[in-house]
Amino acid sequence: MATEEQSTQTQSELERIRQQHDLILDAAGEGIYGLDCEGKTTFLNPAAERMLGWHASALIGQPMHPVLRRTKADGSRFHSKECPIYAAFKDGAVRHVEDEVFWRKDGSSFPVEYTSTPIYKNSKLAGAVVVFKDITERKQSLAEFEQLMRQNERILSAAGEGIYGIDINGLATFVNPSSVEMTGWTPKDIIGQPVHDLHHHTRTDGSPYPREECPIYAAIQDGRIHHCEDELFWRKDGSSFPVEYTSTPIIENGELAGAVVVFKDITERKQTEHKLRQAYAEIEQMKERLEAENVYLQEEIKVERNFAGIVGQSHAIKQVLHQVELVAPTNASVLISGESGTGKELIACAIHEQSNRHEHPLIRVNCAAIPRELFESEFFGHVRGAFTGALRNRIGRFELADGGTIFLDEVGEIPMELQSKLLRVLQEGQFERVGEERTRTVDVRIIAASNRDLKDDIKARRFREDLFFRLNVFPVEAVPLRGRIDDIPLLATHFTTLICHRLNRPQPKLTHANLKQLQAYHWPGNIRELQNVIERAIIVSKGNRLQFRLESEGSKSDRIYTDPAGEIVGSLPLTEAERLARDRANILMALRLTNGKVSGEDGAAKLLGIKPTTLASRMKALDVEKPK
Numbered sequence: 259m260a261t262e263e264q265s266t267q268t269q270s271e272l273e274r275i276r277q278q279h280d281l282i283l284d285a286a287g288e289g290i291y292g293l294d295c296e297g298k299t300t301f302l303n304p305a306a307e308r309m310l311g312w313h314a315s316a317l318i319g320q321p322m323h324p325v326l327r328r329t330k331a332d333g334s335r336f337h338s339k340e341c342p343i344y345a346a347f348k349d350g351a352v353r354h355v356e357d358e359v360f361w362r363k364d365g366s367s368f369p370v371e372y373t374s375t376p377i378y379k380n381s382k383l384a385g386a387v388v389v390f391k392d393i394t395e396r397k398q399s400l401a402e403f404e405q406l407m408r409q410n411e412r413i414l415s416a417a418g419e420g421i422y423g424i425d426i427n428g429l430a431t432f433v434n435p436s437s438v439e440m441t442g443w444t445p446k447d448i449i450g451q452p453v454h455d456l457h458h459h460t461r462t463d464g465s466p467y468p469r470e471e472c473p474i475y476a477a478i479q480d481g482r483i484h485h486c487e488d489e490l491f492w493r494k495d496g497s498s499f500p501v502e503y504t505s506t507p508i509i510e511n512g513e514l515a516g517a518v519v520v521f522k523d524i525t526e527r528k529q530t531e532h533k534l535r536q537a538y539a540e541i542e543q544m545k546e547r548l549e550a551e552n553v554y555l556q557e558e559i560k561v562e563r564n565f566a567g568i569v570g571q572s573h574a575i576k577q578v579l580h581q582v583e584l585v586a587p588t589n590a591s592v593l594i595s596g597e598s599g600t601g602k603e604l605i606a607c608a609i610h611e612q613s614n615r616h617e618h619p620l621i622r623v624n625c626a627a628i629p630r631e632l633f634e635s636e637f638f639g640h641v642r643g644a645f646t647g648a649l650r651n652r653i654g655r656f657e658l659a660d661g662g663t664i665f666l667d668e669v670g671e672i673p674m675e676l677q678s679k680l681l682r683v684l685q686e687g688q689f690e691r692v693g694e695e696r697t698r699t700v701d702v703r704i705i706a707a708s709n710r711d712l713k714d715d716i717k718a719r720r721f722r723e724d725l726f727f728r729l730n731v732f733p734v735e736a737v738p739l740r741g742r743i744d745d746i747p748l749l750a751t752h753f754t755t756l757i758c759h760r761l762n763r764p765q766p767k768l769t770h771a772n773l774k775q776l777q778a779y780h781w782p783g784n785i786r787e788l789q790n791v792i793e794r795a796i797i798v799s800k801g802n803r804l805q806f807r808l809e810s811e812g813s814k815s816d817r818i819y820t821d822p823a824g825e826i827v828g829s830l831p832l833t834e835a836e837r838l839a840r841d842r843a844n845i846l847m848a849l850r851l852t853n854g855k856v857s858g859e860d861g862a863a864k865l866l867g868i869k870p871t872t873l874a875s876r877m878k879a880l881d882v883e884k885p886k
Contacts, residue, residue, distance in 0.1 A: 294385040297321045311363035326360045346374035347386040369393045425516040442494035457492040477505035477517040500524050546653045570745035574737040585732045586612035593729045594707040596736025599786030602707040606665040618662030626668040633676050635692050644693025660700045669706040677722045684728045739781040747773050753792045766802045779808045797843045842880045854884040
């Protein structure tokens, strides 16, 4: 009884296990079928029936290879003796195949991955169990991925920018063709190597670039995008080129996995920027020059020239003109000496106009009118911020005269400390602006003038002897008016015409007595004094006759007014109208001598010894306007 009961229990347990086994097979998502040692089907689970389209009853007892394994994945015929499934129950080895084809009942096929596992019974091979699954979706996904990879590769290959990837350790993982073309580093050279050490080890200024400061590596440290606009990459051949690049971190599963670096060669851009900077600098320099020339020309317009050219036919003036003709075509420095008012500036103009430099400017500098502390800036210019009040760059007179001539009137007034710099310009043609280290070059011819004996200044250590010799290559002596008395009638007629035209007055006749009177005077103020005397006579004249009052005529007690040169304007007794005319003429003269400036150290009020407000009120009362 006990044995029978145990047998029943065993059968029951076996039935339970079999049912559980059937449930597992039925529930499995993979297809499962069994084979005996002859390769015939022993069972087929529902998943296999669904995938193959065969009912189990139709396949059990039938060989599976002719049904499912007719053709390989590449389309070639699959013989049963080559079938890995059959090999499993022949040699007892597990076979796993990742990419094969199974055929359905309807004649279609589908890709599968399967495992064939041998079955043992009583330690003998009894068959095999095959577990397979449809990998159509995987194949499609893989195909899409491969297509995407091919597209990406085409994009990377076609990109004009260099592209490379680095892993979390900074080692290169890929490079595109443009990167190879720009750097010379092939994939074999760079993949697996630290890219920073290969081509990013030095800054643009030549200083070393530590790896820990590299923006490329910073992207794999802080997970941020880093963009650099002006750095250097080094080629395989040791040369370098400027680059702009972006390092973008790569995130995988929420963690930093590396970075992709996109860069481009900006050599052409840098060259273009350099050319633009040069062009801009040239434009700025030209602008400075034009502005300076404009200011200078405006100043020139304000300066009342004594006369347009050298007037005279005397032997003395012909000698001077002959000297001008000799020296003008050369580049020799000229030193014009002579008393004040003898026309030294006109001689300088004549030399320049007859020289090869006449198409370039003649720049005039009155050295006696420049404050001592501004000499260097006036001569050579300054840069912004060089000293208090230097609010902008300023071009100097030497630079303004480049290619032309500079006339240094009263050259003996130049301070000793600046004379050495002037000598350098004469010898080397080089100078620096105040506050600037850049050395500039100029090609300037120098004509200097002085009413003092510079040899006496040399003895008194007020003037450098070597500078004197550099300036005095060709000396010219301006003749005083008392040395060219024969020219006085020409000069007097010339001045009378010019002054009457300017004052809009009828031109009076110069009598023989007038000319004899002018020729008899010793003219300490030279031509300038002659012009002033004639102008005063025209202003106070009545009718068509001129009367000249010269210093040698009359007693000092007769004079009630003299100009700064000590010349007579009128004498007692004066009517009210004459007094007002005299006062008006006096103010006009002061305004002309100061170029229309009313106040300041070099203004008309200072010259007249009155306050600017007083002068302004008198100008209003006498209806005096600034001379144009």
